[in-house]
Amino acid sequence: MVLEGLGKSLNSALKRLFNAGAIDEDLVKELVKDIQRALLVADVDVNLVMGITKRVEKQALDENLPRGVSRREHIVKVVWDTLAYFLGEKAVPLTINPGKPNLVMLVGIQGSGKTTTIGKLARYYQKRGIKTGVVCADNFRPGAYSQLKQLAERSNIPFWGDENQKDAVKLAKKGFNEMKKRGIELILLDTSGRHREETSLIKEMKSISKAVKPQEIMLVIDGTLGQQAGSQAAAFKQATNIGSIVITKLDGSAKGGGALSAAAATQAPIKFIGTGEGMDAIEPFNPTKFAGRLLGMSDIKGLIEKVQEAQIEIDEDAAMRLMKGQFTLTDMMAQLKQLKKMGPIGKVMEMLGLQYKLPDDVAEIQEDNLNRFEVIMSSMTKEELDNPKLLKSSRLKRIAMGSGTDTRDVRDLLKQYNQMKKMMKAMGKQRRGRRGGGIPGLPGLDGIR
Ligand SMILES: Nc1nc2c(ncn2[C@@H]2O[C@H](COP(=O)(O)OP(=O)(O)OP(=O)(O)O)[C@@H](O)[C@H]2O)c(=O)[nH]1
Ligand SMILES: [Mg+2]
Structure with missing residues (x-):
C-alpha cells in the first residue's frame, strides 16, 4: 500500500x-x-x-x-x-487536445524514474484511446535508448530514437516531427538524467524546451527523498510556468508523505504518482481521494475508475454484489478474471479502503488455475453453478471425470469459492459498518446509491 x-x-x-x-x-x-x-x-x-x-x-x-x-x-x-x-486540494489533470500533437517533456535528476514513468504514462493514455508515442532524447546514459524502446515495444507504443545522435536538442526536434508525421496525439519526451542537482537540470530543460516548445514539462521526483522533494519542486516551479510534477516510488517509501506535501506546497500541481515498478503502477493524483485512502475511508468511485481503466465491464451493481458476497460459482469466475485484470487483488481491496489480509492462495490466482477452474465448471450443471452446496461426493466424481481432472481439483475450486465467499462477506460487513457512520458530503458508498 x-x-x-x-x-x-x-x-x-x-x-x-x-x-x-x-x-x-x-x-x-x-x-x-x-x-x-x-x-x-x-x-x-x-x-x-x-x-x-x-x-x-x-x-x-x-x-x-x-x-x-x-x-x-x-x-x-x-x-x-x-x-x-x-496535498494540493484540487486534482489537476493533464490536458490533451485530441487530434493535435501534444508534447509532454519529462525531466528530473538521475534515477528519479523518468523513463519508467514515460512507459507508464504511455500505457495509461493509450488505454484511454489517445494515440501515444514516446521519444528518446536521452543521449547521455548508455542503454537509455534500448530501455525506452523495450518498454514501448512491450506495450505496442510507437517509439522514436537515434542512438547515433549525440545532441539532445536535435533528438527532441527530430523525434517530435517524426511523431507528428505519424499522427501521434500525445508525444512523451524522455530526457537524460545526468544532473545531480536542480540548476543544471533546469538549464538543459530550458534549452530543449526552447527548441520544441512542449505543451507541458513534467518534473519527475523520487518520493523517497521525503521533504527534500520540496527544493526541486520549488526551483522547477520558478523556472517554468508550464510545469507539473510526478512523484515516483511512493510504494514502500516511508517518506512519501513528506515528498507529496512539500511538492504540493510549491503550488506546482502533482498530476501523477508512481506506485511500483510495474507498467500499470501509476495513478492520477487526486488529493481528496488520496487523503481519504490514507485515512482508511473507502472510495468506491476510485475502484470503478480502476475497473474502467482495466478495460473491463463492471458496473456499480456488480461492485455492490461483490461487496455483499452474493455470488455463485459463475460469478466467482467472472470476479476472479476481473480482479486479475485489475491487478493484484490486494490493490483493489486497498482502493475499497479495506485492510483485510487475504489468504495467500486467494491473492495469487494463477492463470492456469483459472483455466482449470473453467474446464471444471464446464462440466457442472447450471443448478450446481448457482448452488455449489449441491456438490457432494458423487457429483464431485462425475464432474472430475467429465472435465478430465481429479476430485482434488474440484475440491480446490470449491475451497477457493468458499474462501472468496467468506472474504466477500467480511468485506460486506466492514462496509456496512462504515456506512452506518456515513459522513454526508464525503465521497463513499452512500454517494453512489
Ligand atoms: N518501486 C518503484 N520503483 C520505481 C518507480 N518508478 C521508477 N522506479 C525504479 O527506479 C529506477 C530508475 O528508474 P528510471 O525510469 O530508469 O529512472 P530515470 O529517471 O529514467 O533514470 P536516468 O535516465 O538514469 O536518469 C528503476 O529501477 C525503476 O524501476 C516506482 O514508482 N516505484
Ligand atoms: Mg531514463
Missing part, C-alpha cells in the same frame, strides 16, 4: 476517536498529537505539520455542526479536508 505506515497511524488515531467516550478538548488535543507524530514520521516538514494540526484543532471543535452530522463525523471530515488541502 502507498504510504502504508502513515495510513496506519492516521487510521488508528481516528479509531481512537471513534472508540472514545465523550468528545472534548483534551481528546482533540490527543488526536492532533497523534496526527503530528504520524506526519513527522512520514517526513512531512515541521511547518507543514504545524499548519495541518492547527487547522484541525481550530475546526474540530467548531460549534456550528452541519445538520445531521455528529461531532465525531465532523472531526473526521476536518482531518480529511485538511490533509487534502495540504
Whole structure:
C-alpha cells in the first residue's frame, strides 16, 4: 500500500476517536498529537505539520455542526479536508487536445524514474484511446535508448530514437516531427538524467524546451527523498510556468508523505504518482481521494475508475454484489478474471479502503488455475453453478471425470469459492459498518446509491 505506515497511524488515531467516550478538548488535543507524530514520521516538514494540526484543532471543535452530522463525523471530515488541502486540494489533470500533437517533456535528476514513468504514462493514455508515442532524447546514459524502446515495444507504443545522435536538442526536434508525421496525439519526451542537482537540470530543460516548445514539462521526483522533494519542486516551479510534477516510488517509501506535501506546497500541481515498478503502477493524483485512502475511508468511485481503466465491464451493481458476497460459482469466475485484470487483488481491496489480509492462495490466482477452474465448471450443471452446496461426493466424481481432472481439483475450486465467499462477506460487513457512520458530503458508498 502507498504510504502504508502513515495510513496506519492516521487510521488508528481516528479509531481512537471513534472508540472514545465523550468528545472534548483534551481528546482533540490527543488526536492532533497523534496526527503530528504520524506526519513527522512520514517526513512531512515541521511547518507543514504545524499548519495541518492547527487547522484541525481550530475546526474540530467548531460549534456550528452541519445538520445531521455528529461531532465525531465532523472531526473526521476536518482531518480529511485538511490533509487534502495540504496535498494540493484540487486534482489537476493533464490536458490533451485530441487530434493535435501534444508534447509532454519529462525531466528530473538521475534515477528519479523518468523513463519508467514515460512507459507508464504511455500505457495509461493509450488505454484511454489517445494515440501515444514516446521519444528518446536521452543521449547521455548508455542503454537509455534500448530501455525506452523495450518498454514501448512491450506495450505496442510507437517509439522514436537515434542512438547515433549525440545532441539532445536535435533528438527532441527530430523525434517530435517524426511523431507528428505519424499522427501521434500525445508525444512523451524522455530526457537524460545526468544532473545531480536542480540548476543544471533546469538549464538543459530550458534549452530543449526552447527548441520544441512542449505543451507541458513534467518534473519527475523520487518520493523517497521525503521533504527534500520540496527544493526541486520549488526551483522547477520558478523556472517554468508550464510545469507539473510526478512523484515516483511512493510504494514502500516511508517518506512519501513528506515528498507529496512539500511538492504540493510549491503550488506546482502533482498530476501523477508512481506506485511500483510495474507498467500499470501509476495513478492520477487526486488529493481528496488520496487523503481519504490514507485515512482508511473507502472510495468506491476510485475502484470503478480502476475497473474502467482495466478495460473491463463492471458496473456499480456488480461492485455492490461483490461487496455483499452474493455470488455463485459463475460469478466467482467472472470476479476472479476481473480482479486479475485489475491487478493484484490486494490493490483493489486497498482502493475499497479495506485492510483485510487475504489468504495467500486467494491473492495469487494463477492463470492456469483459472483455466482449470473453467474446464471444471464446464462440466457442472447450471443448478450446481448457482448452488455449489449441491456438490457432494458423487457429483464431485462425475464432474472430475467429465472435465478430465481429479476430485482434488474440484475440491480446490470449491475451497477457493468458499474462501472468496467468506472474504466477500467480511468485506460486506466492514462496509456496512462504515456506512452506518456515513459522513454526508464525503465521497463513499452512500454517494453512489
Ligand atoms: N518501486 C518503484 N520503483 C520505481 C518507480 N518508478 C521508477 N522506479 C525504479 O527506479 C529506477 C530508475 O528508474 P528510471 O525510469 O530508469 O529512472 P530515470 O529517471 O529514467 O533514470 P536516468 O535516465 O538514469 O536518469 C528503476 O529501477 C525503476 O524501476 C516506482 O514508482 N516505484
Ligand atoms: Mg531514463
